[in-house]
Amino acid sequence: MLLLDMIWTFFKVGICTFGGGYAMLPVLQREVVEKKHWVTQEEILDYYAVGQCTPGIIAVNTATFVGYKHAGVLGGVLCSLGFVLPSLLIILSIAAVLQNFAHLAVVKNAFAGIRICVCVLILNSVVKLWKSAVKDKVTLCVFIAVFAVMVVGKYAFGISVSPVVFVLLAVLGGVVLNALGKETK
Amino acid sequence: MICLRLFWEFFKTGLFSVGGGLATLPFLYGMGEKTGWFTTADVADMLAVSESTPGGIGVNMATYAGYTTAGVLGGVIATLGLVTPSIIVILLVAMVLDRFRKSAVVDRSFYLLRPVSTALIAAAGLSVFVLVLWNGGSEPLHWIRWEALLLMAGIWLLSNAVEFTKKLHPIVLIALSAVCGIVFSLGGT
Structure with a gap:
């Protein structure tokens, strides 16, 4: 029953998240903290913050956290699935209709x-x-370099570099900065 | 076979797109170019539908892209592919949450990841701009679709400069531009 309740709760959160992950936090707080008391206010803010600095969709990350905290691995999986279920139902219907009228x-x-x-x-x-990403010369240079490689690569040479390359380079750069002990903002 | 490929491509998207919202856009765009499953115009349409419907934008776009590529099953598989890395990574991180949150390496990686992610989205966005605004041809005056530029400027003003309309949900702007598209036959038909 609890597991069904978790799916249903995140199904509702998924429906109420209109316009992206940032819209989910207030809904999530009401459902999971105030109504169900599965996690505390502090925990949900932590999960949301860490959900932004882990790969993947922020809302899915937060859902997995809440589910795991409350009911272990299975809970984490079910909450995520509950969250994506409305997307599946709604988008598949719309896409099917649009295809017929395209x-x-x-x-x-x-x-x-x-x-x-x-x-x-x-x-x-x-x-x-941009406002939260480009804060000093280093981050400005990173932005320009990545943008230039993508745009020049595409329009001048017709090659598209995989975004994966830049993400991996950024993580590698983070490790190097850490080893050098550079202060970041 | 296409289902396995779909799962793998969206698994990579889920694993490497960081920062939420439009973070999956450059991956979808790259995927379309590489596989020919969908065009830049398709990706722009998916984004519009995803912003106008409930659910996370990234999840919605994955479902839509999967459906375009391989029908209902494709939609389901692409979505599962997208969320699988999230679930695995979060379950791992949840076990070491405090250490992860206070980690200097994570901090410094994100210091670099944020401008990378922003630049990738900007570059993918530029392709949509080119698609919408660029006519090409030999007549310099007709290189740019002026009516599209005009509507674009109008929407930008509504969403940034006009106090009364600044807080409007994107869906209102999308609906408004759909009406403009129909009234002025922007599709050229």
């Missing part, structure tokens, strides 16, 4: 407009990320 002029025109909006959404997101 040839209609009205749908084509709508998406041509929507893509313009997507540009702005990406731009806004990059500006927001």
Whole structure:
């Protein structure tokens, strides 16, 4: 019963998380801390903070943490699955419908407009990320270098470098900075 | 076979995309280029649908991309592939939570990972800009789709400069631009 309850609770959190992982925290606090008392307020904030500095989707990471804390490994797995279930149901339905109507002029025109909006959404997101990411000369140089390699590689040489390469380099760089004892902000 | 490949590609995406939100965008974009499963336009459409529906954006995009590639089963497999590394990594981290949280190596890695992730998203975003704005051809005045640039500027103003509309949920902007797309036949049909 408890396990079913965990799936159902995170199913609800998944439905209420509208517009990305950052929207989930208030919902999660209400459901898991205030209603169910599975974890404390401090714990949820810790999980959310660590969820941002671990690979993967922040919301899934946080869900796994909560499930693990409350009911072990199986709990962690079930909470994550509960969280992605609404996505599966909703997106699969929408994608199936859109596929059937994709040839209609009205749908084509709508998406041509929507893509313009997507540009702005990406731009806004990059500006927001920039503020927390680019804080000094080192981080500015890292940004420019990665951006330049991706863009020049694509438009001048037609090669696309895998993002994985840069992520691994960043972790390696972190280890080197640590060995050098560099202070970071 | 395609299902195994899908799982593996999304497993990598889940393992290496750090920072949430649009962090999976450059991976999806790269995946489309490498495998031919979907185009830049497809990825932009997936992003729009993912921002307008409940659930994490990364999860939604994985489900959508999986469905585009291999139907319902593909959607399920891509999503499971995306979350599997999360579950494994978090279960490991949960056992050493305090040490992880206070780790200087983690701190310093993130000091570098944040600008890397931002630059990757910016580079993927640039491709969508080019797709939307660039006409090409021999006539310099027609290189850029001016009507698209105009709408883009309008949406940017609404979401950044106008106090009253700044806090609007992206879905409102997406709906508004869909209407503009239909009214002005932006798809050219």
